[in-house]
Amino acid sequence: MATFVKFTLDGKIYLSEDGAPLVEAARACGVFIPTLCNYTGIPPKGACRICTVLINGLPATACTTKVVEGLNVQTSTPELESFRQAIVEILFAEGNHLCPSCEKSGSCELQALAYRYRVTVPHFPYLFPRRDVEAWHPKLLKDHNRCIQCKRCIRGIRNPAGKALFAFGKRGDRVVINIDPVTSQNISDALAQQAMDICPVGAILRKGKGFDVPIGRRTYDRTPIGAELRS
Amino acid sequence: MPKKIIATASLAGCFGCHMSFLDIDERLLDLIELVEFDKSPFNDLKEFSRACDIGLIEGGCCNDENVHTLINFRQRCRVLVAVGECAIMGGLPSLRNVIPLQECLAEAYLHGPTVAGGATPNVIPHDPDLPKILDRVYPCHEIVKMDYFLPGCPPRADLIWDALVALVTGQELKWPYATFKFD
Numbered sequence: 080m081a082t083f084v085k086f087t088l089d090g091k092i093y094l095s096e097d098g099a100p101l102v103e104a105a106r107a108c109g110v111f112i113p114t115l116c117n118y119t120g121i122p123p124k125g126a127c128r129i130c131t132v133l134i135n136g137l138p139a140t141a142c143t144t145k146v147v148e149g150l151n152v153q154t155s156t157p158e159l160e161s162f163r164q165a166i167v168e169i170l171f172a173e174g175n176h177l178c179p180s181c182e183k184s185g186s187c188e189l190q191a192l193a194y195r196y197r198v199t200v201p202h203f204p205y206l207f208p209r210r211d212v213e214a215w216h217p218k219l220l221k222d223h224n225r226c227i228q229c230k231r232c233i234r235g236i237r238n239p240a241g242k243a244l245f246a247f248g249k250r251g252d253r254v255v256i257n258i259d260p261v262t263s264q265n266i267s268d269a270l271a272q273q274a275m276d277i278c279p280v281g282a283i284l285r286k287g288k289g290f291d292v293p294i295g296r297r298t299y300d301r302t303p304i305g306a307e308l309r310s
Numbered sequence: 311m312p313k314k315i316i317a318t319a320s321l322a323g324c325f326g327c328h329m330s331f332l333d334i335d336e337r338l339l340d341l342i343e344l345v346e347f348d349k350s351p352f353n354d355l356k357e358f359s360r361a362c363d364i365g366l367i368e369g370g371c372c373n374d375e376n377v378h379t380l381i382n383f384r385q386r387c388r389v390l391v392a393v394g395e396c397a398i399m400g401g402l403p404s405l406r407n408v409i410p411l412q413e414c415l416a417e418a419y420l421h422g423p424t425v426a427g428g429a430t431p432n433v434i435p436h437d438p439d440l441p442k443i444l445d446r447v448y449p450c451h452e453i454v455k456m457d458y459f460l461p462g463c464p465p466r467a468d469l470i471w472d473a474l475v476a477l478v479t480g481q482e483l484k485w486p487y488a489t490f491k492f493d
């Protein structure tokens with residue numbers, strides 16, 4: 080049987096299962112901590128840092144922190160909020176994020192966070208990196224311009240034989256997320272959809288499926304990300 | 311209250327932002343009670359006739375003429391607003407920013423699949439009367455100081471209206487989630 084522990088979120092005491100990931104525990108308590116590289120059900124990575132909170136006064140990522148008895152968490156301070164906004168701005172500046180021509184627009188987590196933080200223009204110069212578009216996979220389109228290197232696809236997508244479909248190449252600011260060209264030849268529509276859904280942005284798309292939800296009915300058209308929770 | 315003077319320009323844009331402005335519909339009648347237009351495609355005035363209160367810029371800078379126009383607007387307008395994604399970040403024209411200019415022009419005018427082969431050899435246009443194309447498309451704030459940014463492709467008419475009312479009356483812009491969009 081699960082043991083329950085007491086922990087504190089923004090000064091209020093809550094109960095959670097011992098060892099639960101802090102982002103999930105907070106969500107269960109109705110408190111929103113923004114995430115990008117994290118995805119429920121796959122191992123956390125701690126890559127994007129947007130979920131940074133103060134734990135006993137020190138910054139730490141909430142997706143990789145497990146709840147223990149007495150954990151004292153501050154989820155939102157003016158400094159944390161502007162730090163998170165800066166992460167969103169950096170991601171917009173370092174890739175080629177042309178929202179008007181992106182199939183994921185309206186349902187993109189990065190865009191939704193930019194709306195949440197009211198980012199009109201990044202404080203950082205746009206880099207306009209030269210990146211490829213891989214349109215030759217039978218079911219998937221990989222647009223490297225939009226990839227934020229969260230690696231959710233690497234951690235989360237495997238074919239029925241257990242083989243990973245995505246892997247990264249190169250390092251640092253050159254890192255690219257590749258699709259295995261052999262495995263990608265023969266994947267089901269369901270797996271292709273799963274890959275598209277796991278990507279927070281429009282870097283993995285199912286072919287022939289773009290723009291199938293009208294403007295106004297996409298995930299974040301009317302409802303801000305995290306709106307169902309307190310922040 | 312004397313009417314505020316507005317000027318508008320479309321640089322490397324598609325005129326969609328100007329069209330969205332017109333989508334304020336019958337509020338145009340309220341607007342002309344509040345403002346007067348100086349240089350703008352709306353009235354076809356090609357030159358500034360006076361100093362302006364508000365300059366609205368659609369589009370980024372893709373050629374030298376855009377840069378001169380933008381600098382001129384900065385000099386003539388007290389408040390300068392980047393309207394739409396192209397003005398803010400280059401927008402769709404900036405798709406070419408990752409391709410070297412020479413390659414881009416060669417594809418467009420010499421070797422592209424839609425270039426018709428005629429009797430005369432294809433050339434890259436270079437008439438001195440044509441604006442010189444820049445190495446890449448520049449967001450407006452990389453050329454001059456911009457005071458405000460209205461995102462959207464195009465920005466919703468409601469946002470343009472709300473922003474104009476805020477600028478003209480000096481009140482804070484209430485910005486509902488529904489009009490904060492990048493597409």
Ligand code: SF4
Binds near residue numbers: 226230231232277283
């Ligand atoms: S392709 Fe998508 S899911 Fe994969 S690393 Fe890039 S942004 Fe993340």
Ligand code: FES
Binds near residue numbers: 113116124125127
């Ligand atoms: S969501 Fe925690 S580091 Fe990315």
